[in-house]
Amino acid sequence: MRDVEFSWFTDFLERKSGIIINADKKYLVQSRLKPLLRTHTVPDLNDLVMRIKRQESSPLAEQVVDAMTTNETLFFRDQYPYEALETLIFPELTHGKNSHRSINIWSAAASRGQEAYSIAIAASESIPQANKRVKILGTDLSKEAISYAQKAVYSQVEVQRGMPVTRLIRFFEKDEKGNTWHVSEGVKRMVKFQTGNLTDDRAMMLVRSHGPFDIVFLRNVLIYFSIEERKNVLDRVARTMNKGGYLITGAAELPTGNTSKWEHVLFKGKRLWKLV
Ligand SMILES: C[S@@+](CC[C@H](N)C(=O)[O-])C[C@H]1O[C@@H](n2cnc3c(N)ncnc32)[C@H](O)[C@@H]1O
Known part of the structure; x- marks a missing residue:
């Protein structure tokens, strides 16, 4: 993912969810978003970002934000x-x-x-x-x-x-x-x-x-x-x-x-x- 797309994406994510991704976490964004390329037949992550940019409120944009959430949890966590x-x-x-x-x-x-x-x-x-x-x-x-x-x-x-x-x-x-x-x-x-x-x-x-x-x-x-x-x-x-x-x-x-x-x-x- 190019730096410009990464930077636009982290701003977008913060606007949509409040989630902050630091500049040194590009690998995290890449690994979370890669599985979406196949499901949406998008050639690469730069293209994925361009598509979201064109339609920020699309189902694709929603799924991308969802993919960036960390859902780690367990029953009776911390007791x-x-x-x-x-x-x-x-x-x-x-x-x-x-x-x-x-x-x-x-x-x-x-x-x-x-x-x-x-x-x-x-x-x-x-x-x-x-x-x-x-x-x-x-x-x-x-x-x-x-x-x-x-x-x-x-x-x-x-x-x-x-x-x-x-x-x-x-x-x-x-x-x-x-x-x-x-x-x-x-x-x-x-x-x-x-x-x-x-x-x-x-x-x-x-x-x-x-x-x-x-x-x-x-x-x-x-x-x-x-x-x-x-x-x-x-x-x-x-x-x-x-x-x-x-x-x-x-x-x-x-x-x-x-x-x-x-x-x-x-x-x-x-x-x-x-x-x-
Ligand atoms: C690590 S889990 C914590 C789950 C549970 N509260 C626990 O302590 O086990 C964090 C959750 O926060 C949700 N989350 C992140 N940003 C959110 C937002 N802006 N509004 C609502 N939920 C959000 C994520 O989708 C994720 O499921």
């Missing part, structure tokens, strides 16, 4: 967020006169769904009648990841990454033929997925219509954005939440910018964020 839900956040939200209230949760960079289903399982284990009271929305920029999440079917390797056997047996059903695991209907019904770009105001208005949220998981996604974009995303997220609601970021991701909006709560040495 502590789920322990925090069970021992701190759910008890606080359902305390005393709130014992029957419903709880609204957003998994804001849901990838292939493991995070949202882990939240649903944690809720099923600790909230009576969770399937009636807990609603979880999972959104992600990647259409491909979202349609995978909607299927709620995971391979043996995927469930082995993070899902304890006791939970696997209780909340999944095995499809012997395909050697795959289906999320049980009860858990699946608690979760709804749709595409959603955290850097797009209109998309976030749509998410807001599902709110206000009591808990937002915004994990391992801010790292892809510029400092400026992180601030904007956090502001948009704050607008979807109830005051006193919890924001759970990746272990090393801190709310930058208007920190007066967020106060931190330490849980097992990790910071959770509360909207003031």
Whole structure:
């Protein structure tokens, strides 16, 4: 890929998704985009970029952005967020006169769904009648990841990454033929997925219509954005939440910018964020 095309492409990607690619990461762009050449019968990457340039809002442009997303995820990632839900956040939200209230949760960079289903399982284990009271929305920029999440079917390797056997047996059903695991209907019904770009105001208005949220998981996604974009995303997220609601970021991701909006709560040495 020539430098001019690479440079145009990284600007385009940032405009469309907030994702920043540094100048020394040309190899990454090349390896992510090469598989698209064959599917779209395009001779080379320079030509691919020219086509996107001509039609920035085409399905091809959308697929190219999708190909640049990193969808790495696993069930019960880092464990502590789920322990925090069970021992701190759910008890606080359902305390005393709130014992029957419903709880609204957003998994804001849901990838292939493991995070949202882990939240649903944690809720099923600790909230009576969770399937009636807990609603979880999972959104992600990647259409491909979202349609995978909607299927709620995971391979043996995927469930082995993070899902304890006791939970696997209780909340999944095995499809012997395909050697795959289906999320049980009860858990699946608690979760709804749709595409959603955290850097797009209109998309976030749509998410807001599902709110206000009591808990937002915004994990391992801010790292892809510029400092400026992180601030904007956090502001948009704050607008979807109830005051006193919890924001759970990746272990090393801190709310930058208007920190007066967020106060931190330490849980097992990790910071959770509360909207003031
Ligand atoms: C590394 S995964 C994190 C998944 C999950 N939250 C976790 O911690 O395991 C990052 C996800 O962020 C999504 N993403 C990247 N940019 C986004 C944007 N602008 N809006 C919404 N999702 C985005 C990617 O598609 C990807 O699925």
